[in-house]
Amino acid sequence: MGQPLFETKQEKSRPAYRLYLLSMIAGIFLVFVYRASHVPGEGEDGRWAWIGLFGAELWFSVYWVFTQSRRWNRVYRQTFKDRLSQRYENELPSIDVFVCTADPTIEPPTMVINTVLSVMAYDYPPEKLNVYLSDDGGSDLTFYALLEASHFSKYWLPFCKKFKVEPRSPAAYFSATPEPLVHASQAKEFLSIKKLYKEMVDRIETTSVLGKVSEEIIKEHQGFLEWGSGSNPRNHPTILQILIDGRDPNVVDMEGQRLPTLVYLAREKRPHHHHNFKAGAMNALIRVSSGLSNGQVIMNVDCDMFSNNSSSVRDALCFLMDEENGHQISFVQFPQAFNNITKNDIYCNYPRVISQIEFPGLDGEGGPMYIGSGCFHRRDTLCGRKYSKEHIIEWKIQDNRKVDESIDELKERLKGFASCTYEENTEWGKEMGLKYGCPVEDVITGLSIQCRGWKSVFFSPERKAFIGVAPTTLDQVLVQHKRWSEGDFQIFLSKYNPLLVGHGKIKVGLQMGYCSYCLWAPNCLATLYYVVIPSLCFLKGTALFPKISSPWLIPFAYVAISKYTYSLLEFLWCGGTVQGWWNNQRMWMFKRTTSYLFAFIDNLLKVFGFSKSTFVITTKVADQDVSQRYEQEMMEFGTSSPLFLILATIAMLNLFSLVGGVWVVIMSLQTTVMAPLSLQFVLCGIVVAINLPVYQGLFFRMDKGRMPSSIMFKAVFFALFACIVSLL
Numbered sequence: 134m135g136q137p138l139f140e141t142k143q144e145k146s147r148p149a150y151r152l153y154l155l156s157m158i159a160g161i162f163l164v165f166v167y168r169a170s171h172v173p174g175e176g177e178d179g180r181w182a183w184i185g186l187f188g189a190e191l192w193f194s195v196y197w198v199f200t201q202s203r204r205w206n207r208v209y210r211q212t213f214k215d216r217l218s219q220r221y222e223n224e225l226p227s228i229d230v231f232v233c234t235a236d237p238t239i240e241p242p243t244m245v246i247n248t249v250l251s252v253m254a255y256d257y258p259p260e261k262l263n264v265y266l267s268d269d270g271g272s273d274l275t276f277y278a279l280l281e282a283s284h285f286s287k288y289w290l291p292f293c294k295k296f297k298v299e300p301r302s303p304a305a306y307f308s309a310t311p312e313p314l315v316h317a318s319q320a321k322e323f324l325s326i327k328k329l330y331k332e333m334v335d336r337i338e339t340t341s342v343l344g345k346v347s348e349e350i351i352k353e354h355q356g357f358l359e360w361g362s363g364s365n366p367r368n369h370p371t372i373l374q375i376l377i378d379g380r381d382p383n384v385v386d387m388e389g390q391r392l393p394t395l396v397y398l399a400r401e402k403r404p405h406h407h408h409n410f411k412a413g414a415m416n417a418l419i420r421v422s423s424g425l426s427n428g429q430v431i432m433n434v435d436c437d438m439f440s441n442n443s444s445s446v447r448d449a450l451c452f453l454m455d456e457e458n459g460h461q462i463s464f465v466q467f468p469q470a471f472n473n474i475t476k477n478d479i480y481c482n483y484p485r486v487i488s489q490i491e492f493p494g495l496d497g498e499g500g501p502m503y504i505g506s507g508c509f510h511r512r513d514t515l516c517g518r519k520y521s522k523e524h525i526i527e528w529k530i531q532d533n534r535k536v537d538e539s540i541d542e543l544k545e546r547l548k549g550f551a552s553c554t555y556e557e558n559t560e561w562g563k564e565m566g567l568k569y570g571c572p573v574e575d576v577i578t579g580l581s582i583q584c585r586g587w588k589s590v591f592f593s594p595e596r597k598a599f600i601g602v603a604p605t606t607l608d609q610v611l612v613q614h615k616r617w618s619e620g621d622f623q624i625f626l627s628k629y630n631p632l633l634v635g636h637g638k639i640k641v642g643l644q645m646g647y648c649s650y651c652l653w654a655p656n657c658l659a660t661l662y663y664v665v666i667p668s669l670c671f672l673k674g675t676a677l678f679p680k681i682s683s684p685w686l687i688p689f690a691y692v693a694i695s696k697y698t699y700s701l702l703e704f705l706w707c708g709g710t711v712q713g714w715w716n717n718q719r720m721w722m723f724k725r726t727t728s729y730l731f732a733f734i735d736n737l738l739k740v741f742g743f744s745k746s747t748f749v750i751t752t753k754v755a756d757q758d759v760s761q762r763y764e765q766e767m768m769e770f771g772t773s774s775p776l777f778l779i780l781a782t783i784a785m786l787n788l789f790s791l792v793g794g795v796w797v798v799i800m801s802l803q804t805t806v807m808a809p810l811s812l813q814f815v816l817c818g819i820v821v822a823i824n825l826p827v828y829q830g831l832f833f834r835m836d837k838g839r840m841p842s843s844i845m846f847k848a849v850f851f852a853l854f855a856c857i858v859s860l861l
């Protein structure tokens with residue numbers, strides 16, 4: 134046994150961090166002592182507001198403890214790909230890559246094939262690489278685009294390998310490299326491949342605009358015959374096409390090299406069957422691929438995330454094939470990155486702290502969660518295998534094709550795996566494959582794998598492995614977070630609660646780490662309380678915090694200042710800017726008061742048996758100026774979403790309270806009035822400051838991204854109403 138294929142560096146919690154933890158705990162304790170010992174008496178002003186605030190602070194403290202579990206034991210990984218090639222170059226396992234798409238209008242076929250081409254061009258023996266596209270949209274446009282991509286790959290793959298091109302998504306490559314490469318010999322090939330690519334995109338886009346594939350194209354490939362006259366996205370038989378059969382040595386690229394297998398699959402859809410969204414698609418792919426290439430490692434990626442790093446497969450294998458520790462590792466999760474993040478990242482799309490602090494923290498406690506994209510799994514563990522020390526993995530190619538089977542027989546056999554009825558009375562969706570019944574199926578799937586004894590690994594290379602496109606409007610971001618937080622909270626309320634299923638199976642730190650995400654949604658209550666009640670009480674003159682001269686002020690000030698200083702330093706350490714951190718704080722407040730609130734309410738409605746969500750949330754806006762405003766870091770409101778009404782109302786309420794409260798102090802001409810209210814003044818002032826973009830959107834902007842005036846009127850009305858009621 135030689136040197137290890139990967140190395141783990143432990144970032145042990147430093148003494149300074151422990152000191153911070155201890156001092157915070159002491160500070161929080163003193164805050165509680167004050168809260169408990171100074172409750173206003175029966176009948177006094179502000180008794181209930183006080184008790185509520187105490188509750189909110191208790192919640193924040195408990196939640197804060199949960200978030201520390203992602204920090205105290207961080208590990209960072211490094212791989213040695215040269216050792217992997219030296220030892221295993223000829224015995225590399227075969228890899229099945231799954232790309233999932235669901236809708237040709239939201240996910241344009243050109244984007245999908247760029248992702249497909251980027252993974253086909255991995256630096257890996259092509260005969261061991263198999264790419265499957267699952268098209269839940271069942272669209273012949275997507276199939277047509279994939280067919281074009283299969284032709285183009287015969288030029289693209291040799292080009293990538295010859296010139297060591299990075300990144301290997303043609304769109305990303307050509308936009309990052311507008312000029313031909315330096316040498317004249319390369320320039321010619323560069324220009325000709327760029328031309329080929331442009332022509333292909335033109336053909337695909339013309340076809341997309343027409344909305345149907347032309348008769349000439351249909352004649353070219355018999356695969357189109359599978360789209361019968363009556364088929365539609367919700368009602369069609371399984372459509373399966375092997376566009377490139379990598380096992381056939383006669384199928385080669387322009388340089389005579391073998392090509393990766395490329396398969397198109399649209400699983401059977403029938404109106405009366407539940408399809409289980411992406412988890413269902415993934416499970417169909419797991420089965421179909423098992424009958425064909427049967428790769429021992431499965432990687433899946435969303436169709437909007439192209440591979441930016443052609444060596445990711447080898448990175449992942451360094452973990453899975455390591456002789457010493459690899460046998461217990463079930464999956465290797467890469468972080469998500471985005472290519473259109475602006476400098477100060479106004480919507481905090483880039484999960485900076487998550488990928489540089491929190492996931493390494495989870496990794497130190499037994500492994501990160503599976504986040505649904507950019508993850509390499511071992512097939513057997515994804516299909517339910519339990520960990521046992523005795524089991525030794527044998528890395529070998531085990532293609533499940535029968536020797537004497539014709540291509541048509543093979544296709545029929547594979548199609549059966551993707552039929553609607555295949556999963557009836559089986560363990561699929563329960564113990565096998567991805568789990569069903571939860572909007573964030575990836576998280577519970579990862580959790581149950583870990584509960585079966587496996588570890589996972591988080592790997593974040595310098596050059597990012599996968600890059601996607603981040604949402605560019607506030608509405609999209611909030612809706613996305615509503616879905617995530619709703620799913621995560623649903624896990625907490627279900628039988629998959631990490632504290633229950635993980636008990637005795639995974640580390641307590643990891644259980645807490647999972648919970649810190651699962652408990653996103655309930656944060657809404659305490660946050661809403663904190664940004665509304667102290668401000669209203671300030672307006673009214675009811676003190677809820679210690680006086681400025683009181684020694685009790687110290688723990689409050691200490692806890693607040695050190696928590697936010699810590700988070701600022703952490704953010705800067707992760708490469709962010711101060712402005713970016715401020716934006717991040719704003720987004721936390723926005724998410725907690727809107728997305729999480731809706732997610733929380735929807736979950737409660739479910740628990741009480743109203744299964745249907747009663748809140749309809751508006752969809753995305755698509756506007757030409759939107760991306761321009763995004764690049765200028767202007768917040769995009771623009772639609773009259775109920776989420777924005779909440780944001781605007783909170784902003785107005787704090788503004789009224791601040792102005793009104795200060796007015797009262799000035800009128801009374803007594804500075805003593807201010808002394809007990811100063812912390813509330815500061816709090817209310819901060820809420821106003823963080824909401825500046827909202828006031829701009831409400832009153833000072835003329836562009837289409839401003840708040841609709843209907844929202845303005847309603848928000849002013851509700852805020853005034855709340856202020857008046859509180860004064861009564």
Ligand SMILES: *[C@@H]1O[C@H](CO)[C@@H](O)[C@H](O)[C@H]1NC(C)=O
Nearest residue numbers: 299300441470595596597600
């Ligand atoms: C993506 O790959 C390109 C080309 O290698 C590199 O310049 C860029 O920094 C990568 N992007 C990220 C976010 O790592």
Ligand SMILES: CC(=O)N[C@H]1CO[C@H](CO)[C@@H](O)[C@@H]1O
Nearest residue numbers: 472473474475602760763764
């Ligand atoms: C700032 C930035 O990079 N914006 C880009 C975001 O992504 C879209 C689509 O890829 C580009 O058109 C923008 O230029």
